[in-house]
């Protein structure tokens with residue numbers, strides 16, 4: 423079973439969360455249907471704020487970095503910009519989120535901007551997330567910097 427690591431220099435309690443752990447978060451912290459946030463991305467998610475609370479994120483925290491080792495994709499964003507408007511999708515039709523939907527874990531921000539137009543853009547909706555790092559300094563970010571890079575990314579096979 424695939425699990426998610428939450429760590430970094432601004433995390434009080436590093437965590438390893440597997441599917442059942444995410445399912446076990448309080449109902450108030452769950453988004454039963456993520457199409458409420460984004461019609462194209464259905465599933466069940468847990469609020470980022472609940473994950474951060476569980477990991478006892480400290481006041482030194484400034485950046486959140488999403489790591490997808492599957493395809494070596496990384497995005498690092500100011501924590502304040504996503505803290506109260508992001509979730510992690512972990513399930514679809516009561517089964518683990520399939521890779522075609524960005525599984526096992528997909529980050530999703532509410533009201534994201536078009537790719538490359540803002541810090542919080544569609545590119546920051548990282549698929550195949552296996553680690554969330556919380557740190558004082560900006561972390562690794564290899565989101566596309568221009569349209570050629572972006573187009574190449576979209577042609578990449580799964």
Ligand SMILES: Nc1nc2c(c(=O)[nH]1)N[C@H]1C(S)=C(S)[C@@H](COP(=O)(O)O)O[C@H]1N2
Pocket residue numbers: 463490493495524537544545546547548549550551575
């Ligand atoms: N791991 C990973 N996440 C990623 C990407 C990627 O190439 N790898 N592409 C990003 C970009 S540029 C976009 S527009 C969206 C596309 O999401 P979709 O496959 O749901 O349309 O995922 C983002 N997350």
Ligand SMILES: [Mo]
Pocket residue numbers: 537544545572576
């Ligand atoms: Mo994109």
